[in-house]
Amino acid sequence: PFVVTESCIKCKYTDCVNVCPMECFVEGPNFMVIDPAECIDCSVCVPECPVGAIVNANEIPEEQAAFVEINAQLAKDPSWKQITRSRSPLADHEAWVGVPGKLAHLQL
Ligand code: SF4
Numbered sequence: 001p002f003v004v005t006e007s008c009i010k011c012k013y014t015d016c017v018n019v020c021p022m023e024c025f026v027e028g029p030n031f032m033v034i035d036p037a038e039c040i041d042c043s044v045c046v047p048e049c050p051v052g053a054i055v056n057a058n059e060i061p062e063e064q065a066a067f068v069e070i071n072a073q074l075a076k077d078p079s080w081k082q083i084t085r086s087r088s089p090l091a092d093h094e095a096w097v098g099v100p101g102k103l104a105h106l107q108l
Pocket residue numbers: 002019020021022023024025034038039040041042043044045046
């Protein structure tokens with residue numbers, strides 16, 4: 001499957017959700033994940049993300065490897081909800097683009 005990585009945290013642009021043919025995206029307060037049980041590896045979501053947060057699990061950079069499991073777990077979290085239509089990014093999105101260590105800011 002494809003995986004949403006750290007760049008999304010505190011930005012959540014949501015452009016990705018409009019194009020997914022399987023409606024794989026599941027949303028939390030300041031992050032988005034892909035449900036690996038639904039993703040068909042079509043890759044059309046990848047270029048939609050303005051911060052390049054979506055990668056193939058098979059090609060994920062070492063330092064982002066934890067996000068494979070994070071996506072799988074949060075996709076099943078009952079408080080996280082499927083999202084199929086984009087909306088505005090988070091209020092401080094510009095300030096958080098490319099900031100390292102955003103995993104510490106992930107809200108559940
Ligand atoms: Fe959806 Fe395709 Fe992206 Fe998987 S790779 S999340 S199926 S758009």
